[in-house]
Amino acid sequence: MKQLPANFIIGAVLVAFVVGVAALSLIWTPHDPTDLNIRAKFGAPSHVNWLGTDQLGRDLVSQLMAAARNSMTVALVAVLLGGSIGVALGLLASAIGGWVEDIVMRLADLGFAFPALLFAIMLAAVFGPSLTNAVLAIAFINIPIFARVARASGNQIWTREYVLAARAAGMNKFTITLDHILPNIAAAVIVQATIEFAVAILAEAALSYLGLGAQPPASSWGRMLSEAQTLMYLAPELAIYPGLCIVTAVLGFGLLGDGLRDMTDPRLARAR
């Protein structure tokens, strides 16, 4: 048995923690995260409120847990949505080639040049700020990324002799893509998805921080951070906790993705 890379182990532990907490918040939080209790505002950590309460007397632990769940959901939906569209486009480009490939890849270049934040602001300007728009914006930036990964690894698989054999057998390109290309690029796509998951968490936090994401009363690390900003001198811990959460989640998925890549492609690991 080969030894697992350190970044994989650390990443897996962090991810397990964050995902575990998010899952737990579905069935249990110490308090209702939206429960106001003005009399108990800026409460110090106690056996009732483990990390204390915020400026409105809400329980911090409960809020952080609910925010973890929201953050995971947004990242999951956005990466799944953007990833599937991107992979489908990439597979199409690599299966058909020629001008189809050229168009898909030029569009991908265009998408790359287009910042997610700008897209989210546009969506917010047209449809008003909402979590859905944040998800769409994050999904949108994922499309070109996955299209490129799928096309690049797909093109490699298309040159393999077993794909030539399938063509010789008379299989059409659609069947070959499903039978051979997709299963063999899955590893590369999963690695990329893990890394993009980290990016999506960060993007969600940023959009919520700017008020373009989760709207009150939904909990979000980014929004907690922005609300705590004005109270930095009064209660710095209100900013520190959500900040730490963001760092933990982003670092966890980032390391996990790097670790997976190192395991599936040791050549890349050495090159870096």
Add this chain to the structure above:
Amino acid sequence: MFEMHEMTVRFSIGDALRDASLRIAPGDRLGIVGESGSGKSMLAACLMGMVPQSATLSGRLTIDGTDMTHAAEDLWQTIRARRAAMIFQEPMSALNPLRRVGDTVAEPMRVHLGLGKAQARARVQALFEEVGIPDPSARLRMFPHELSGGQRQRVLIALALACDPELLIADEPTTALDANVALKITDLLVHLSQSRNMALVFISHDLAAVARATTEIAVMYGGDIVERGPTAAVLGTPAHPYTQGLLAARPDPRAMPREADGSRRRLPTIPGSVPPLQAMAKGCRFTGRCAVERSECASVKPVPTGPRHTTCHALLHEETP
């Protein structure tokens, strides 16, 4: 003088090399022939002190009488490049694509021999001439991709010769090359061995190349040296059933392709395939594929017998009725 006495390389799944005995004197040209899994590359690794850490070594390996069997890595580093050098099958992947070939060849001279820039350059140029690279002063400024496969292999030979080794190990040096180029590289290795009085160990699965390059030959199967002796004698009158099978299986371009009745002439074959290391018989490794197999073959390891050190129970039985 490199001497190996009953060297065994043991891994947890089995022995990759068993009781290998060899003597390599200056100017010797020894061919090692075998198929994949025969242990021929492990034998080369032993001579270079490059056996994987996970293996256990037993037996005895000496260089000019010094026991190197369990020598430390830093002692081996004084041997490699300076006394024993190696070239490999794939000339492209053995060269750094981002370095000029002249710099690559000059590096060991500057590191091991402490030569200055100008001295090293002059030596590289001389070496390039020696290995038959035309217009050496221009070629040494080129990058690997600018050279043909044959020229890259010549560069690698020059690199191996950089510190004037006593022994050059060539592991499948011609396998990646076209037939005509392979012939020229083979002849070059022979010429270098003769002109420098340098020992040459030529490892290949290609019987034709080994026949051309060497005077002595060792045939390997499943980690055993099954037979060794003068090249012409071994290839002319093979003693071990494996050697016989291997020689017969090689197609002959001048043989008639059809029998008298019009059916196509089949090639003689060795039945089955090389088993994985963990599934090898404890006795003779050729058990299960052999035409003259005896009851003791699977369990008893045959003792090397006769002038060719042949390891075969059937032969032993024949000689001592």
Add this chain to the structure above:
Amino acid sequence: MTLLQAQGLTRRYKLPRRTVFGTPPVLTAVENISFEIAAGQTLGIVGESGSGKSTLARMAMAFEAPDAGRILFEGQDIHALGAAQLRRLRPDFQMVFQDPFSSLDPRRKVGWSIAEPLRAMGVSAPDRVAEAFEQVGLHPADGDKYPHEFSGGQRQRIAIARAIITRPKLLIADEAVSALDVSVQAQILNLLMDLQETLGLGILFISHDLAVVASVCDNLLVMQRGQAVEYGAATDILNTPSHAYTRSLLTAAGETH
């Protein structure tokens, strides 16, 4: 009867341009090559790397189109067919590839891979899969294993089973034994001869190794840098090579004999 006929095949590749305004350099991989294969006969193509022999194989398999010339399979120009027509014709000409480690999808059981050409025809016939396994000297139960569980020679047998399962008329073997050990190579060559005799296959056998080609072919095409150097009956060419290049290949191949 002529099975496959190549007429004046030429294939050029555009190389990446070197300067902004210059025309990109062109590599002529194959130039004006013609040959014929009859049913039950083997044509050997021999040449070194870069001689254009694999380009010929890809054109004969209709993986790529020639820039000039035609390839007729039983009189039909395969490059003039529509995609659907071509797919219907494909069961009649199959290919065995060089690398037994990359010619089988590592994620699929070999039984699945062998049945692939049948699925493409819309046929489901487990008995034919079993028959194909037996024809190449393997056991039908091996179909439940993955490619990595087999040796190189066994994988090449599996690749051959996949190629013959459609009962093709023509088999193209591109360096099909080059990656194998000598003792296994002879087994696979014999297997191809057996199959040719029982199935009446026409074979296009491509290799860089003249000795190997000589052992299986009736006719021989010697290629060098995209051009045909010699073409004719194998025994004639091998006994009285007219070209210096053929003679040098013979020297290189004949050392041990």
